[in-house]
Amino acid sequence: MARNKYDIDETLEAGFDFGQLKRLAKYVGPYKKDMIKAIVIMLVSSALSMLTPRFFMTIMDDYIPNKNITGIVFLSLLTMVIAIFICVSLKVKIILTNRVGQNVIHALRRDLFVHLQELPFSYYDDRPHGKIQVRVVNYVNNLSDLLSNGIVNTITDLCSLLFIIVFMLTINVKLALVCMCGIPILAVLIWTVKKKQRRAWQIESNKQSNLNAYIAESLNGIRVTQSFVREETNQNIFNQLSSDYKSAWMNAVRYNMMLSPIVDTISVLTTSMIYVLGINWMLGGEGNITAGVLIAFTGYISRFWNPITTLASFYNSLLTSISYLERIFETIDEPVTVKDREDAVDMPPIQGEVEFKEVDFAYDDGIKRLDKVSFKVKKGESYAIVGPTGAGKTTIINLLSRFYNISSGEITIDGIDINGVTIRSLRKQMGVMLQDSFIFSGSIMDNIRYGNREASDEEVIVAAKTVCAHDFIMEMEQGYDTQVNERGSRLSQGQRQLISFARALLANPKILILDEATSSIDTETEMMLQEGLLKLLKGRTSFIIAHRLSTIKNADCILYIDQGQIKEMGNHDELMEKKGEYYNLYLSQYSFLAS
Template sequence: MARNKYDVDESLETQFDVNQLKRLFHYIKPYRNKMIFVIIIMLTASALSMLGPKLLMVVMDNYIPNENISGIVKMSILYLIVVLVIVITLRIKIKCMAQIGQDIIHQIRRDLFVHLQELPFSYYDDRPHGKIQVRVVNYVNNISDLLSNGIINTITDLFSLVFIIIFMLTINVKLTLICLCGIPVMVAFLITIKKKQRSAWQKLSNKSSNLNAYIAESMNGIRVTQSFVREETNSNIFNTLSDNYRSAWMEAVHYNFMLSPLVDNISAITTSIIYVLGISWLVGGVNGVTIGTLVAFASYISRFWAPITNMASFYNSLLTAISYLERIFETIDEPVDVKDAPDAITMPPIYGDVEFKNVYFSYEKENPILRNVSFKINKGESYAIVGPTGAGKTTIINLLSRFYNLDSGQILIDGIDINTVTIKSLRSQMGVMLQDSFIFSGTIMDNIRYGNMIATDEEVIEAAKTVCAHDFIMQMENGYLTEVNERGNRLSAGQRQLISFARALLANPKILILDEATSSIDTETEIALQEGLNRLLKNRTSFIIAHRLSTIKNSTCIMYVDKGEIIEKGSHDELIRYGGEYKELYMSQYKFLLNN
């Protein structure tokens, strides 16, 4: 997949093969009994529909010449019953297949979503989120019709074609053979355009993915767009992507639309030949052709090409669906790099000792982020991590939570290598507040309870009070039941951080990780918050990343990290006395505060 680019086409990392179609039928398998039932009733209806021309032939050749009114009435009633049966079976088929199709779509989409939740951060770091979203929604929707109608219709049409040919052969063998002459022409045409047709639909899926990626990015960044008056420029980019999609669409449907005129032309030609020969044989009295025979056969000709046209449309739909199935199964097959070892154990209740031993890590192998990082923290101690942007501070705590795999080294909690325990049992005992204070759509109460779904309302409120969020929450129209939209746009940055803070605390973690937890909080709130923090951090192992050094002066130990290495380590007073990078950073902030 294109790496973080909305204007670069995705390249398939796993090419389609026939086994992926087998995987699709794996989703269909649980519904095979229902589908067999639908096929049976549709075949029954198809067989009954073949009686129409036969009944008409009998009426025209026998009952009308003999003025048999009673026979004509009986045939009319019989034909009416046949039509009613066909209508009822069609209704049953539509209802059943709609339900089956949507159930299958739901299962595919569920498998996609579940797998996406298991994929590591690195997967999302490398991909535009719009290109991921389009696979879960659009691509799955695009195979809906194939599952709901295409498969059943094709099977039914195939048997209908057999029935039609049998009935045609019973009427006149020579006329039937003339009718069949057009099929090899159509098959040769399909083989000729198959490769170009599939390539065109793959190109269309790329352009659709690019367009969705840009729309998602634009919506997320709408405030920045309007702040920098980028509306016109962004509209031009959108128009370019939309034009590319439109061109790809026209190319793809061009091949699809070529098939229907071909079938119509072949049908018209063969029908014309049959009429010419049939009339000449009728006049000459050869080959047993009668008026009733010719009328019945003409009726079967139109029925003969209808299922062929439908099967050709199914072929088009199948090629279209293949271009989407490739993307869907590629996502489902994306390896989960950060996962439980086969023999992983449940993490025992955490005591709080943490040790990094010779840890090396890189997002890209040629660009190491952490180099030989080693330190040990005992239960109840708080370690602050400071340093310049891009030094590796956040990476250290991400590794502790096992969001990424180490290149080498070990991370131990209470002497247990975290790679040997289940991820769920590890993370459930840790509270993490990342730099991005993400707020979900829903109530404030739900957002705080997100990390501990069994917490009572009283516990939620107590956590909010601890982080000084209670007062501003109660000032909102519905207090804790106030609805907030996605990303919490109704809230200020500081309010979002306080809610995220309460969420982390409510989980009652044994290890607490705070990544710039107070960066958007005003100084007055921070002072009030500090008392609650001190109470919370007591006897709890904690890691704190902060650029505002006033918040970490009381930490047990402060580590200055630069270029992936621990340059300095010690308490605030020790590092000030040492006179190194930390002191320089602290004094620069102190002077800035004095000047302002």
């Protein structure tokens, strides 16, 4: 998936391979019994429906001239029984195919979502989330008709077409050939528009993706939009994206709509030819053509072009689905760059000694964010990381949690290279509170319990009390059972951070990482929190990133990071005595606070 924003179209890194349809077929494989049942039922009903025109021919040419009332009644009743059977068969087919289709869609969406869960932070860093979401929801949903009806209908219609041709040939070869003379013309027209049609649907999927990306971005930033009175500007952007999508959709549909009138026109022309030539041959005594034969052919010719129309519709649906399918499989094929090695083992119970050895790191842009970073943390020590914005502070803790792969060097915990252990076993023993205090929709209790699903209610409450969140939670209408919205919009930023803090504490990690954990907490709450922090940090190796230096004065060691390098290292008193970068930073902040 190409990196872009909402106003830049995506480009496929590889052209579509029809072999991917085989890949889609693997999702259908587990439900082949239902598919076979539906196909058999439809084939039987299709074969029986072919008898009706034959019955009419028999009635016209034999039973009516011979006044065979019994035969007429019998064939009429038999026709009615066949009609009832076809209706029941259609109902059963709809149930079976929709069940198969929805099961396949569920499996496809599940695999897509599971893979998205495994992709590293780097995948999401500069990709609009709306363009990712549209693949999981809209694109997968657009495959529904293809999977629920297209496959079965195509197989049964192909067989029905074969049945019809056989029946027509057994009645009259000349009329059968007249009926089929339009197929080559249709085939040439389909082949002519194929490439343009696929390209049109690719453009449509791009515009749909752009629109979805902008909607997601706008909803996430609605407070900023209203604060800066950007509603009219955003509306103009939305209208332009929506207009682009409408134009792309109309263009794509134009190609789809071409086939149906073409098929209808060819059908009308061949039907007219059947009547003109058939009547002439009948009047001239050629070809053994009777009124019953013409009536039978009239019934068959409509049946002949119906499956062709359905097949043309399936072809349209296939080309439409291909434009979505290639995007879905492109996402599923996105490599998981941060993953377990084949020889990875579970991380033993962590004691807490951490060491960075000559660690280098650069993002995809190639610019170094860390340059030969080395330090060692003993078990139970607290290390604070400070420095200017963009210095590499958050990068250090992201590498320790293996959210990214290091470029070179080594990171060890208790002497074990973290690249050699499974990611799950590593992260389960670490508690991370990132700058973005994300709150999920649900109760406050569930949000705190997110990192430890087996924790009791009492343990949740103890964690909340430790981080000074208990009082404000109890003031809410339902206490810990209060439902909060997605991203915690009902809570203040400080309240969201305290809940996230309790969540990290409840996980009972051996290594605790706090990234700006107190940045949105007022000074009074922070003073209350300090006692809880001391209890929390006791016996745990901890890394604390903070711009508010008053929160890290008691750290065992402070690392001053700038331009990806450790410029100074020591405790607060030692660094103040050096009167270097940390000293200047502290004084500038202290003077600001004092003023």
